[in-house]
Every structure is written in C-alpha cells, then in structure tokens.
Amino acid sequence: MPELAFAIPGDLGARTGGYGYDRRLLALLPAQGIRPRLIAWPDGFPFPDAQAREAAASSLAALAAGSLVLIDGLAFGALPDLAEQEGRRLRLIALVHHPLALESGLAAESQRLLLESERQALRHACGVVATSATTAECLVADYGVPRARIHVARPGTDPVQIPPRGARRDPPHLLSVGAVIPRKGYDLLIAALARQAGQGWQASIVGSLARDPDCVAALRHQIAAAGLQPRVALAGEVADLAPYYAAADLFVLASRHEGYGMVLAEALQHGLPIIASRAGAIPELVPEQAGLLVPVEDEAALAQALGRMHDASLRARYAAGAVRAAQSLPRWEDTARLVADAVRALAA
Numbered sequence: 001m002p003e004l005a006f007a008i009p010g011d012l013g014a015r016t017g018g019y020g021y022d023r024r025l026l027a028l029l030p031a032q033g034i035r036p037r038l039i040a041w042p043d044g045f046p047f048p049d050a051q052a053r054e055a056a057a058s059s060l061a062a063l064a065a066g067s068l069v070l071i072d073g074l075a076f077g078a079l080p081d082l083a084e085q086e087g088r089r090l091r092l093i094a095l096v097h098h099p100l101a102l103e104s105g106l107a108a109e110s111q112r113l114l115l116e117s118e119r120q121a122l123r124h125a126c127g128v129v130a131t132s133a134t135t136a137e138c139l140v141a142d143y144g145v146p147r148a149r150i151h152v153a154r155p156g157t158d159p160v161q162i163p164p165r166g167a168r169r170d171p172p173h174l175l176s177v178g179a180v181i182p183r184k185g186y187d188l189l190i191a192a193l194a195r196q197a198g199q200g201w202q203a204s205i206v207g208s209l210a211r212d213p214d215c216v217a218a219l220r221h222q223i224a225a226a227g228l229q230p231r232v233a234l235a236g237e238v239a240d241l242a243p244y245y246a247a248a249d250l251f252v253l254a255s256r257h258e259g260y261g262m263v264l265a266e267a268l269q270h271g272l273p274i275i276a277s278r279a280g281a282i283p284e285l286v287p288e289q290a291g292l293l294v295p296v297e298d299e300a301a302l303a304q305a306l307g308r309m310h311d312a313s314l315r316a317r318y319a320a321g322a323v324r325a326a327q328s329l330p331r332w333e334d335t336a337r338l339v340a341d342a343v344r345a346l347a348a
Contacts, residue, residue, distance in 0.1 A: 009048075102259075157266065175245065183255060184256075200310075
C-alpha cells in the first residue's frame with residue numbers, strides 16, 4: 001500500500017469545506033489502497049511567519065527521497081521556494097480548493113503577491129488535485145499548470161433522508177451557511193434582504209464568527225441599520241447543520257467566489273431550492289432546475305430573485321429539481337477513489 005504524506009496547516013478540526021475535504025481523505029484513502037500519514041503544519045497560512053516556514057521545511061526535509069507528498073493548497077501556494085527546493089527530490093502534489101488570490105478582502109498588493117507565489121509554487125508540483133473543473137480551468141488559464149498534471153476530484157456528499165416538510169412555512173425561512181468573511185458576500189445578502197423588508201421572511205446565517213471580527217462587526221452594524229435584527233439570526237458555528245437544513249425553505253449563497261461550494265451540495269441533498277451568485281464553480285454545481293443564479297456582486301438581481309422565491313409553487317418546483325440534481329452528486333468514496341487514482345498514477 002503506497003504511503004502518502006499529507007501536509008495540512010492549521011486546525012484540522014475546523015468546520016470549513018476545505019478542512020472537511022481533508023478529513024474525509026484521511027479517513028477514506030486507506031480503503032482505496034493508499035496509506036495517508038498526516039503532517040500537521042502550524043496555523044497562519046497563507047501568510048506564514050518564519051516559525052511556520054521552518055516547521056514546514058523541517059517536516060519535508062525529514063521525508064525520504066521520492067516520497068509522495070500531498071500538500072493542502074492553503075499552504076502550498078505560499079511556499080514557492082520550498083516547493084522548488086523539495087520538488088527536486090520529492091513528488092509534490094498540490095491540493096487546490098481554490099486559488100489563494102481569489103479570497104475576497106485582500107489588498108491589491110497581497111492579491112498580486114499570492115497569485116505570483118502560487119503560480120511559482122505550482123511549477124514544481126508533479127501533480128495537482130483540483131476540487132472542481134472550474135478551478136482546474138482557472139489553474140490552466142491563469143497559473144500555467146499543464147492540463148495533463150491536473151486531476152479533478154469534486155467533494156463528495158453523504159446520503160440524506162429528507163424529512164417531511166409538511167405545508168410550506170409562512171413566512172419562509174432562508175438559510176445561508178459559511179464563515180462570516182468578505183468572500184461569502186453576507187453584506188450583499190443583507191442589502192438584498194433590506195430591499196425585501198416588506199415581504200415576510202426569516203433568515204439564519206450559520207458559520208464561524210471568529211475568523212474575521214471586523215467583517216462580523218460590519219455585518220452586525222448593517223443588520224441593525226436596516227432594522228433587521230428581529231429577522232436575521234447569526235447562529236455562529238454549529239456542530240450539526242441538519243436541523244438548520246430541515247427548518248429552511250430556501251438556501252441562499254451570495255459568495256464572491258467558490259472553488260466548489262460544498263454547502264450548496266448539502267442544500268441540494270436536503271432538497272432545498274437555491275439562490276446563489278454565478279461565482280467560481282457554483283454554476284458547475286447548481287443546475288437551472290434547482291434554483292436561481294444571479295451575477296456576482298449584483299445586489300439588485302439578488303433582491304429580485306429573493307422576491308420571486310416568495311412564490312411557494314416556484315420554491316416547490318426548484319425543490320424537486322434540487323432532489324433530482326442531488327442524485328448525480330458524487331459520494332465521498334468517489335472522491336477518495338479519484339484522489340487515490342491520481343496518487344497511484346503519480347507514483348508509477
């Protein structure tokens with residue numbers, strides 16, 4: 001059974017899509033004939049300090065020549081010098097959830113530096129695992145990665161028993177899931193909901209409130225200024241999302257970019273109609289039959305879509321489309337198999 005060193009920075013237990021993907025690979029690769037060995041790197045990526053860089057360098061230097069090493073993209077793209085140095089003797093594989101420079105809220109200079117850093121680092125990867133076809137195309141077009149080196153392994157899903165929802169709730173309950181950070185576009189969502197203040201609705205935003213305190217403070221101020229405190233709940237991070245999906249009538253994601261959008265796959269699995277932006281890989285994941293997609297950063301279009309979804313019959317039609325779309329989504333075992341196939345091909 002081939003061994004795969006898997007370098008992951010930060011808190012592996014964090015409730016984000018990227019870390020969830022990493023945890024599933026660690027758990028499921030052995031059944032696919034690959035023995036993963038976790039190499040835990042410090043927090044702070046993609047802007048590591050000297051101590052984090054030294055820890056990463058020491059851990060790779062300790063590996064035998066020819067070792068297969070999968071490195072989470074949160075760190076890989078920030079270490080071009082190390083990738084160049086160790087890429088000569090190790091078989092480095094980058095796991096790219098989405099390019100680092102596409103994170104929202106970055107200063108222009110930070111964005112430029114991250115783009116160039118990741119572009120340089122990827123030159124020294126013998127292979128790349130991308131979590132969507134959209135991300136793979138971006139890596140070819142903007143980062144110069146040869147298409148032949150890229151293996152696409154979309155995130156998987158778990159089987160869901162959709163609970164009977166009974167009669168549609170009035171007012172409808174909107175759900176949005178993801179950490180409160182600029183990229184998730186909650187400011188756009190609240191602005192759009194403010195335009196729909198005359199309509200009946202309730203909304204829950206579920207996701208970490210700790211990753212960007214300034215963004216959270218700005219969002220709370222925006223909600224208060226719009227007079228929406230009684231109608232918008234910031235639930236924070238939760239251990240179990242199932243009750244929130246079960247209580248929702250509509251799933252909304254106003255992201256500025258998504259490398260895949262695992263919460264959208266979960267919403268489809270739970271039979272929820274969707275409103276989302278056409279950001280990154282979202283159009284790849286959400287078909288027209290399952291909801292309404294609007295241009296990125298288009299607050300007016302988002303508000304219009306929310307207004308349309310007050311029609312219970314329209315929501316029901318898109319909910320049925322979501323259930324159909326979910327049937328074609330990969331399972332986590334499929335994801336692990338694709339990654340294992342990529343690792344074996346690179347080990348040959």
